[in-house]
Amino acid sequence: MPVPSRRAWLKTMLAGVAGALAGGVAAVRSATSASAADSASTAASAAAARAARGTKLEHAPFRPGMPVGARPYGLPAEAQQHVVRRWLKWMLPSRLTNASFTPLAELEGIITPNGLVFERHHAGVPAIDPARFSLAVHGLVERPLALSLDDLKRLPSVSRIHFLECAGNNSLNWQRPAVNAVQFTHGLLSCCEWTGVPLMEVLRLCGVSDRAQWLLAEGADGAAYARSVPRALWDEAIIAFAQNGEALRPEQGFPLRLIVPGTEGSLNVKWLHRLKTGDEPWLTREETARYADLQDDGRARLFTLVQEVNSVITLPCPEKPLKGHGRQRLSGIAWSGHGRIAAVDVSFDGGVNWQPARLEEPVLPKCLTRFSLPFEWKGEELLLQSRAVDEKGNVQPTHDEMLKVKSARQVYHNNAITTWRVLNSGEVRHVRLA
Numbered sequence: 367m368p369v370p371s372r373r374a375w376l377k378t379m380l381a382g383v384a385g386a387l388a389g390g391v392a393a394v395r396s397a398t399s400a401s402a403a404d405s406a407s408t409a410a411s412a413a414a415a416r417a418a419r420g421t422k423l424e425h426a427p428f429r430p431g432m433p434v435g436a437r438p439y440g441l442p443a444e445a446q447q448h449v450v451r452r453w454l455k456w457m458l459p460s461r462l463t464n465a466s467f468t469p470l471a472e473l474e475g476i477i478t479p480n481g482l483v484f485e486r487h488h489a490g491v492p493a494i495d496p497a498r499f500s501l502a503v504h505g506l507v508e509r510p511l512a513l514s515l516d517d518l519k520r521l522p523s524v525s526r527i528h529f530l531e532c533a534g535n536n537s538l539n540w541q542r543p544a545v546n547a548v549q550f551t552h553g554l555l556s557c558c559e560w561t562g563v564p565l566m567e568v569l570r571l572c573g574v575s576d577r578a579q580w581l582l583a584e585g586a587d588g589a590a591y592a593r594s595v596p597r598a599l600w601d602e603a604i605i606a607f608a609q610n611g612e613a614l615r616p617e618q619g620f621p622l623r624l625i626v627p628g629t630e631g632s633l634n635v636k637w638l639h640r641l642k643t644g645d646e647p648w649l650t651r652e653e654t655a656r657y658a659d660l661q662d663d664g665r666a667r668l669f670t671l672v673q674e675v676n677s678v679i680t681l682p683c684p685e686k687p688l689k690g691h692g693r694q695r696l697s698g699i700a701w702s703g704h705g706r707i708a709a710v711d712v713s714f715d716g717g718v719n720w721q722p723a724r725l726e727e728p729v730l731p732k733c734l735t736r737f738s739l740p741f742e743w744k745g746e747e748l749l750l751q752s753r754a755v756d757e758k759g760n761v762q763p764t765h766d767e768m769l770k771v772k773s774a775r776q777v778y779h780n781n782a783i784t785t786w787r788v789l790n791s792g793e794v795r796h797v798r799l800a
């Protein structure tokens with residue numbers, strides 16, 4: 367929201383005071399200066415003048431504040447302390463192999479701050495000494511190599527903004543809406559600028575063989591977590607050492623992780639210390655017993671790697687109810703592992719009627735895209751839905767449409783349209799329409 371000029375703000379305040387005096391009524395309200403400023407941004411409207419009437423400009427006494435350097439590494443404002451990752455005790459049996467969720471309702475734009483990027487670990491976060499760390503590259507190559515971090519950082523690097531989404535995002539809601547918070551429906555999703563060396567730079571340095579069709583990426587964590595990456599995904603892959611301008615966080619793979627844009631988070635191996643090229647996949651535990659899609663006949667689909675077109679409304683949502691009637695801002699995020707978001711439509715009546723939302727810049731491939739739509743609310747019940755379309759023409763399905771091509775026994779890859787029921791009170795509930 368634009369900050370009103372001091373002059374405009376004062377004008378509204380004075381109009382409000384004058385109105386209160388003229389009416390002989392001084393309704394004392396304990397509004398904060400922030401809500402007064404909000405009202406001033408629509409100074410022309412009578413509603414704003416009413417809201418400002420009787421408000422007092424309250425602020426801390428003018429005096430020196432925190433000195434420079436008091437926090438060598440900056441922290442969010444005290445009022446933002448509720449904006450944190452959260453995890454669900456009942457979701458998985460151990461804290462060492464578990465996940466924490468990004469607070470999507472609290473974020474603006476498309477970038478996830480590093481401290482809020484979701485976590486998914488299979489044996490906790492290893493402590494790695496970067497001075498003793500190396501990346502081994504071997505297999506079907508002419509020259510096997512062990513690269514130190516310094517070696518790697520001497521190679522040409524790139525920076526790209528991509529979303530990262532766990533294949534299990536929204537998996538708690540396959541059968542029925544089980545969690546009533548966007549943090550827990552869609553919070554295994556983050557978006558960062560990733561900086562690192564293109565995978566192909568390293569593979570060319572090693573003289574990778576034409577016969578190599580698969581790449582094993584192994585992490586240095588306690589699970590020796592490893593995945594097979596098909597050659598079709600190598601060109602865009604990055605061996606990342608930084609996220610959002612600083613070194614990777616330990617829980618994001620410090621010092622190195624593989625970024626394979628648009629693919630399920632589990633393919634983006636953290637604490638990456640070994641790459642091996644070969645002519646067939648390794649069929650590791652994490653791509654057979656896990657991260658495979660169980661079908662109705664008991665067989666499993668393997669290597670369903672690309673995250674499909676998806677979207678969710680983050681305002682309003684269960685954590686962000688509507689407050690007061692009148693003009694509202696609806697906002698959300700859309701993404702697709704197949705490329706750019708082309709359009710997002712929003713329904714207020716559970717998918718009967720749709721209207722296009724505005725896509726906010728930037729709109730980048732395999733990246734979160736922010737959408738928004740203003741609307742008027744008079745207190746009626748709403749069934750809010752968003753439906754994303756990507757540049758390849760993929761359309762986000764309803765739950766029923768999705769079940770025509772996916773098994774209800776699946777755990778992963780739920781990209782169905784989510785419904786938020788807005789009650790007359792403004793509260794928001796996660797529901798599924800029959």
Ligand code: CO
Nearest residue numbers: 533657670671
């Ligand atoms: Co998959």
